[in-house]
Amino acid sequence: MTNSFFSSIETWRIPESALVDSMAEMAIDGISGNEGVALWLGHRRDGIAEVTHLVALRGAGIIKFPDFLRIEAWLLNDVTDLAIDLELCLIGQIHSHGFGYPTDLSETDRTFGLAVPYFLTVVAPDYGLRSSIFLPDCGVHIFEPRTGFRRLDEAEVSQRILVFPGDRLPLHTVGDGS
Secondary structure: OOOOOOOOOOEEEEEHHHHHHHHHHHHHHHOOOOOOEEEEEEEEEOOEEEEEEEEEEEOOOEEEEOOEEEEOHHHHHHHHHHHHHHOOEEEEEEEEOOOOOOOOOOHHHHHHOOOOOOOEEEEEOHHHOOOOOOHHHOEEEEEEOOOEEEEOOHHHHHHHEEEEOOOOOOEEEEEOOO
16 A cells, blocks of 8 residues: 555535635736636545635746746745645645637646646636636646646536535735735
8 A cells, every 4th residue: 555645636625716716816917918826725635625715826926927827936835834824735726828728738837837646727718807717617637646637527527526605715815915
């Protein structure tokens, strides 16, 4: 038996408000024609990951362009410190691609994305600016230990990703704000 710090995840639970608020966060950058991102913190146990907190990134540690997004290592360390303080872990992220771009992971996403076992990566279309973007409109990807990033098909998304009504989640801002 192999022991892993990152246990297998079969189901992700995401409150509807997490998607709505994440779209709003990405739209802040989308209005300027740039990709945006929101990080999802939560719990992982018994094959289930649940999003309980959102993280917005600000300042010099987040680089955003129309077709490129990079989070500096030191800023991600600050996110890790927040997660530790809250007794949570980073379980996923959602970022946007521009108008006309696919919701597949780009080569940059695959090369520099968070390659953590069972990490959820969602790619939203149109910089998150459309009035109603739902999970089926997005590309939903997981990082699997032996095979790397894999996009879930529509049937697997409906089986493994549970979007449910719920209270609005806390939004934490990380970064220097400049």
